[in-house]
Amino acid sequence: MSEAALHIEGVGVRFGGLWALSDVSFAVERGAVLGLIGPNGSGKTTLMNVISGVYKPVTGEVRYGGRRIADVPTHQVCHLGIARTFQIVKPFASLNARENVAVGAMYGREGSKRSTRAAFERADELLEIVDLARVAYRRASDLTIPDRKRLEVAKALALDPEVLLLDEVMAGLNATEVEEALDLLRRVNQRGITLIVVEHLMKAIVSISTCIVVLAEGRKIAEGAPADVLASPEVIEAYLGSRWAKRQQQLEAIEAERRAVQQVRPPAPS
Ligand SMILES: Nc1ncnc2c1ncn2[C@@H]1O[C@H](COP(=O)(O)OP(=O)(O)OP(=O)(O)O)[C@@H](O)[C@H]1O
Ligand SMILES: [Mg+2]
Structure with a gap:
């Protein structure tokens, strides 16, 4: 079993009378892709905010590389190697794409070791990786939505993270753009x-995660391999709904029929 990069232990966050997170615990293996899912308002972004140091939990701990980080402020968390993207993208609107990424490269974990020139070189490398070299000199405010999402990923990568938190970077993208985004995330994970x-x-x-955690009303209701989690009656009831369950049953029936047909088909003449 590989070592855990991050431990979330009994995390609770309260806004007024509402517990946005209650007693949430799980570990994230080093090199994993952990999918965090749940209905609207279930606490996903709040948990991202706790891990990245924006919110301090009322209860519990986040441990990263053996160190407690629940009390560490955001700018220090990013220096420790945890970077994030925002659900509402937040570029420096008046800077161009290249400058946006270079700011991250100057500021992150390796930032103090980089000259301005090295930061721009790193920005150019990252713009290549996320397929934004074509708009490197365009102002962030003039980029399309998919390109702003790519920029958000490049900015976070410029911080040289070990752990990257991605909050809905695929929302609003069409099917082709989602495939491209998944390819990009796989390449990032392979690094x-x-x-x-x-x-x-x-x-x-499902296609990208090695493990899935499901939140509902601020509580963890399931955790495990994608196929197991999505087959869980509690997850179907709380999140996926009966239409999803019916569709899955149909897909399984089609697959079973396909296998049965293959089995009865006589071997091809030699
Ligand atoms: N700063 C805040 N002040 C008060 N309540 C908040 C705050 N941030 C989040 N909440 C509440 O906490 C709960 C969890 O919100 P959160 O944004 O974490 O959900 P989410 O799972 O990210 O939802 P979505 O899928 O819509 O992005 C919601 O009820 C939300 O209204
Ligand atoms: Mg959210």
Whole structure:
């Protein structure tokens, strides 16, 4: 079993009378892609905010590399190697794409070791990786939505993270753009970066995650391999709904029929 990159232990967050998170615990293996799913308002973004140091939990702990980080402020968390994207993208609107990424490269974990020139070189590399070299000199405010999402990923990568938190980077993308985004995330993960991915697109989550955690009303209701989690009656009831369950049954029936037909088909003449 590989070592855990991150431990979430009994985390609780309260806004006024509402517990946005209650006693949430799980570990994220180093190099994993953890899919974090759940209905609207279930606490996914709040948990991202706790891990990245924006909110301090009322109860519990986040441990990263053996260190407690629940009290560490955001800018220090990013220096420790945890970076994030925002559900509502937040570029420096008046800077161009290249400058946006270079700011991250100057500021992150390796930032203090980089000259301005090296930061721009790193920005150019990252713009290539996320397929934004073609708009490197365009102002962030003039980019299309898919390109702003790519920029958000490049900005986070510029911080040289070990763990990257991605909050709905595929929302609003069409099917082709989602496939491209998944390819990008796979490439990022192959570089050894642990990913925590929040998405509502179930197909995308299933195809990329090595493990899934499901939240509902601030509580963890399931955790495990994607196929097991999505077959869980509690998850279907709380999140996926009966239409999903019916569709899955139909797909399984089609697959069983396909296998049966293959079995009875006589071997091809030699
Ligand atoms: N800053 C805040 N102040 C008060 N309540 C908040 C705050 N942030 C979140 N909440 C509440 O906490 C709960 C969890 O919100 P959160 O944004 O974490 O959900 P989510 O799972 O990310 O939802 P979505 O899928 O819609 O993005 C919601 O009821 C939300 O209204
Ligand atoms: Mg959210």
